[in-house]
Amino acid sequence: MSAIVLLAFTLCTPNLAFAKYASLVIDAKTGEVLHETNADTRNYPASLTKMMTLYMVFEALEDGHLRMDDRIMMTRHAANQPPSKLGIQVGQSISVETAIRALAIKSANDVASAVSEHLAGTERQFALLMTTKARALGMSNTTFRNASGLPHRGQMSTARDMSKLARALLMHFPHRYHYFSEPDFEYAGTTHKSHNKLLTNYEGTDGIKTGYIRASGFNLVASVKRDNQRLIGVVFGAKNSQIRNHHMVKLLDEGWAKIDPNATTVAQDIPKPTPSAKAKTTGTSAHVAFAPGQPAKSKSKSGPSKTTWGVQIGAYKSYDPAYEIAMRAINLAPSYLGDGDITVAPLEKKNGHVLYRGRVMNISKSQAYKACKYLKKMKIGCMPLSTSEPLEVASLN
The missing domain is CATH 3.30.70.1070 (Sporulation related repeat)
Structure with missing residues (x-):
């Protein structure tokens, strides 16, 4: 998209933040790209950031710098993070395992900040370590500024980089990947459910993470395994979660069809996108309802x-x-x-x-x-x- 077009959009709607649409589907085993649109466009990752936070936690566990029964203390800085959060009081603590589930399932910003301080002293230092790790994983277009994904103009990533991170989590920590598969977890008498509805509505989905801030739109990294094959899909910039989920299913179905021409659609009760609050008629087609992206010319x-x-x-x-x-x-x-x-x-x-x-x-x-x-x-x-x-x-x- 040209800078002129972007400027025109901005001038027409000064209060509307346009997320940049991007998507990618890869064969997780080979890394083969089955679909890509704007895969190297830098976007705000939002809570997809917590995939890297968890990578750092898993690595610390493997290295012996962290144990599952260690306690993560809630600091004032961490407790003051905006929702979504677990709501732990300053001075209270949770186990590392609870923290992992709070990040993977609840997507708790207070826990992300507390974990970063526990591992690196400050969240800023932890973000530098995250960025260094991203470079080591080949995520050349990613920069982290915090552990949660809360808005920061310097915190950017791409669909391709997030697919690399998802693949690294699968390959490097297969025995810990199950945390991304859990549909819910209970803490202090409250059950917190995963935002990733594909876990229950799309056959073979076993992770991995959703994300949203206003500047990013609705993001999703999904991993789907059927028989001995696995696809990883990434969507950035959807208008809402329903459209995001529908579009991801469409892209994954197309990916399976490329691997196996006899594959059939197996989405189960994915809610159809609903119209906006001002709607008086029904219907929203997921294949076009995204923030502007670069279309191909095929017709x-x-x-x-x-x-x-x-x-x-x-x-x-x-x-x-x-x-x-x-x-x-x-x-x-x-x-x-x-x-x-x-x-x-x-x-x-x-x-x-x-x-x-x-x-x-x-x-x-x-x-x-x-x-x-x-x-x-x-x-x-x-x-x-x-x-x-x-x-x-x-x-x-």
Whole structure:
């Protein structure tokens, strides 16, 4: 995406932080890349950070610098971290094993900070050690500034680097990886459940971590094992957790199909994405409802010609910004546009120049008019339209 397009988005919606969409699927055994989009784009990892915090804990256990029955003291600095947290009082302590479960399952920020201070004296020093370890693991585009993933402009990673970290956890600590598989744990009479719904809703999923801050969108690293094969999937920048989960399932299904053409979809009761609070109609398609990313140019015919309704959001001198404004429109009005298909319609002008028109098609007339009414309130130009021309559906993949 060009800097000009990013600037235009920022000026149009000054209070909206756009996460950068990225995704990757690899064969965990061979490292073969089965799918990638923006895999080396630096993003905020959010609580995916705790994968590295746990790597450091596991390594300290292996080296003998830490024992499972050691106690982690809650300091004032750690206790003051914002939620999600376990809520331990200053001066109280928990065992290392409880801390591991609090990080892997509850994603507790106070525990992450307390662990960092226990191992390195200060969280800042621990973050430096995390970054050094990241480099040793080949995570060349990752920098850590804290142990939790709470917002920090210098804390960045990529989909590719997070897949390397997930793979390292599997390979280096197979006897401790089970903590990422646990759906819940109990502490002080309260049961804390994992945020990773694929553990129970997608066959073979046995980890690994979710993450969210406003600047990152909804992130997920998932590991799925079937028979003697394993895939690792990474998604950055989803609009909400339901869309993230649906999109991850789609990418993993495609990954299995590449490994085994006879593979079938085996998602079990993954909740469908729900419309926003302002929604009056249903439907959100997971394959497009992400913050802007770099699309590929591959297209497929949508079928025979028929009259169909849609909206046109803008016309640009190149393909990418036309695609991106259509994607942004879906993000802003998912209840009206979420069931539609993004199309980029070229128009050759008399001077030989081509304009690329961003559209969302295959919706109802009512949805088209309501979407434009809403988008105009958001300062986005929009025009309802109907056409009987054959549509070419733009794809993320």
